[in-house]
Amino acid sequence: MKNNEKKTLKIGLLGYGKMGKEIEQIALDEGHQIVFIIDNESDWSLYKKELAKADIAIDFSTPQTAISNIEKCFDANLPIVVGTTGWYADFEQIKNDCIQKNQSLFYASNFSLGVNIFSAINTKLAEIMNRFPEYDLKLSETHHTQKLDAPSGTAISLAEGILQKLERKTKWELTAHQQELADKIIPIQAFRIEQVPGTHEITYYSSVDEIEIRHTAKSRKGFAKGAVLAAEWLYSKKGIYTMQDLLAL
Numbered sequence: 001m002k003n004n005e006k007k008t009l010k011i012g013l014l015g016y017g018k019m020g021k022e023i024e025q026i027a028l029d030e031g032h033q034i035v036f037i038i039d040n041e042s043d044w045s046l047y048k049k050e051l052a053k054a055d056i057a058i059d060f061s062t063p064q065t066a067i068s069n070i071e072k073c074f075d076a077n078l079p080i081v082v083g084t085t086g087w088y089a090d091f092e093q094i095k096n097d098c099i100q101k102n103q104s105l106f107y108a109s110n111f112s113l114g115v116n117i118f119s120a121i122n123t124k125l126a127e128i129m130n131r132f133p134e135y136d137l138k139l140s141e142t143h144h145t146q147k148l149d150a151p152s153g154t155a156i157s158l159a160e161g162i163l164q165k166l167e168r169k170t171k172w173e174l175t176a177h178q179q180e181l182a183d184k185i186i187p188i189q190a191f192r193i194e195q196v197p198g199t200h201e202i203t204y205y206s207s208v209d210e211i212e213i214r215h216t217a218k219s220r221k222g223f224a225k226g227a228v229l230a231a232e233w234l235y236s237k238k239g240i241y242t243m244q245d246l247l248a249l
Helices: 018-029 041-046 048-053 063-075 088-100 113-129 153-165 221-234 243-247
Strands: 010-014 033-038 056-059 080-082 104-107 136-143 171-174 185-192 199-205 210-216 239-241
Touching: 010 018, 010 048, 018 033, 018 221, 033 041, 033 048, 041 048, 041 063, 056 063, 056 221, 063 080, 063 088, 080 221, 088 104, 088 239, 104 221, 113 153, 113 199, 113 210, 113 221, 113 243, 136 153, 153 171, 153 185, 153 199, 221 239, 221 243
Parallel strands: 010 033, 010 056, 056 080, 080 104, 104 239, 136 185, 171 185
Antiparallel strands: 136 199, 199 210
């Protein structure tokens, strides 16, 4: 294979909801092959041979099945890209297993190129606003009604990015509309509306003005493209990676 040629990957899909189907189409359009699709626990026993033939797996399943899926891929020596969120409480366990077993994990709360640029802007803005204590802030996210976790993994990542730079805030908290929180807490509101791929807003406000940054996804295609790109990038690598590694942000 020439250096400028892209390897055709044999991909296993873990989760076959709307995102799984979108990833399937993008992968096929890019010339890759889908060698197995697992949408429930019983499917694993049906694809033992295909599992050994696959180059990489992409997981957009559920928070309840992601850990098991990751561990099964580690045991099969299969690199895995994980777009499922809601499992990060077990991240240290997965991180240790990945290192000890010399496996490959790429995880992200959001695979959209635009969201990751937005995240970099968010962190820089928080660094600037650290000098201006007269501004408070709030964060909101809106997704489709099928999204199971709240707040979104992206919203959590954005809040964590702010906490790294904004010294007057110490934690984030999911909050109801108009709920009053302590001054040191970043409030996150989560809304679920039909047919909304994903919107994230961060607002800094004072008595005289507001500064708002927002990212609005138009479709799931951007997330799917990013997941396939991550799979292409992760192939042949060992270790744990995120979109910051891929995009060098």
